[in-house]
Structure formats: C-alpha cells, structure tokens
Amino acid sequence: MSSVKPSWSERELPAFFKRWRTEWKDETLGPGSYLDFEGGLRFVLAAAWMFCPETIEYRGCVFLKDRFHRSTVDGWFSELGDDRKRVESVANHVELWDTFLNTPLADGDQLGEELPQLAVALGECWQGVLSARYPDREITVGVSDEEDGSYGPTVTFWTSSTESASR
Template structure:
C-alpha cells in the first residue's frame, strides 16, 4: 500500500467489531453503537488529536506539534540541505506500530491487520484537515506499509506552495 492521496475506499469492518456484533446477535449494530456501548467517548476524544492534529509553522514549514523540536528540525535542515519537503516528510513521519507500542498486536484480535486501514483513514483525514488549514499550500500526504515490515503502516505529510493555474 502506498499513496500520496490517501483514499479509504475499501472499508472492511474490523474483526473485533464483527465479533462483538455477532456476540450481540444483531447485524444492525454499527461502529457508532460499539463506541457508545463500550464507553468509547474517552478514546474518541483522545483520537481527535490523532485525526485532527495540532501543527506549528517553523522556517516556512508545517510540523506536527507533538513531534516538533526546534533543535531537531534545525539539524534536519543541515542534514537535508534545506530541502523543506524532505524535512517535513521526515519530521512528520508517524509509524503506527510505534504509536500503539503498548497494545499487543496478536493474531487473536487481528489488530495488527487493521493498522493499514487505520493508516489510510488517518491519511485521508490529514489531507482534508491540512488542506483546509493551509489553503495557500499544496498538501501531500503519504501513506505506506513497508514491504519488509520494518516500520509497518506509516503516515506523513509535506507541503509546498500552492500553484495557481494563472501562473
């Protein structure tokens, strides 16, 4: 899976949800029902920061606020010869395996198998949020799942000045 314009079009319900729905013997239950029954409001409120992240602008770049460190970014400017797009892509790179490092991803619950879908949903959300927040910039969101499995599903973004059809 790799995309610069993420699109979560092949939506499959997560295995844990379909199992939960089967236990309730009610195929009409939706993911929203699950959130209500299982006390998901706390998790959804926290997830808002993931799907609608806070950002900061620094040196004509946009960075995820919770991953931003001025010294680190200044070092990337030196290491990457001031290539703003590469600097943003590296600094804003989020590995979902690392993000959920305290969650066991066992074969029993299939959560590890659900992470690529989450990456696409996150990427699509970032595309919309960041494009709205920064209308004067072209936002590129990259979603990938490393072939060798070293990083697992990842999401990142970078910006460039918006180009006008009028020159």
C-alpha cells in the same frame, strides 16, 4: 515500499467489531453503536488529536506540534539542506506500530492487521484538515506499509506553495 494516496472508500469492518456484533446477535449494529456501548467517548476524544492534529509553522514549513522539536528540525535542515519537503516528510513521519507500543497487535483481535486501514483513514483525515487549514499550500499526504515489515504502516505529509500563492 508500497505507497497510496489516502482513500478509504471500501473498508472492511475490523475483526473485533464483527465478533462483538455477532455476540450481540445484531448484524445491524454499526461502529457508532460499539463506541456508545463500550464507553468509547474517552478514546474518541483522545483520538481527535491524532485525526485532527495541532500543527506549528517553522522555517516556512508545517509540522505536527506534538512531534516538533526545534533542534531536531534544525538538524534535518542541516542534513538535507533547503529541501523543505523532505524535512517535513521526515519530521512528520508517524509509524503506527510506535504509536501503539502498549497494545498487543498479534492477538486474536487482529489489530496489527487493521493498522494499514487505520493509516489510510488517518491520511485521508490529514489531507482534508491540513488542506482546509493551509489553503495557500498544496498538501501531500503519504501513506505506506513497508513490505519487509520494518516500519509497518506509516503516515506523513509535506507541503508546497500553490501557484496562486506564489504570484
């Protein structure tokens, strides 16, 4: 498995966007223009939940609210003991292939090839949002792309108390 700290400073524009910009014969158009022309507001509003997720605290941990099920988390605590970081990591694990089950990822738009970039962007957003939301915790975001292709790009996070909070 390859894993990186989220950092999306050198990004490549998606293939579908480059094609769209060429069709408009205006290479100065940016991603914001695409969102405006293609009615993207609905998608951006929905994506806000993905990039700035609601969270819930339970048993001293932080979990993604839309993925949280008390019985599942309790089961992970039973299996992993009191290893809160591992419980959070497993419970907060998001596989992007599963997020986009109804989107063809092997088409000419190369969307499946764009998912690793999306994972890095998502991880970077989570790092900032969760760090601001939980200043008394150290937030670790993990972004990975399974080399064997079994899970595809994934994002997760776990927390730990900062030293100043434990004093």
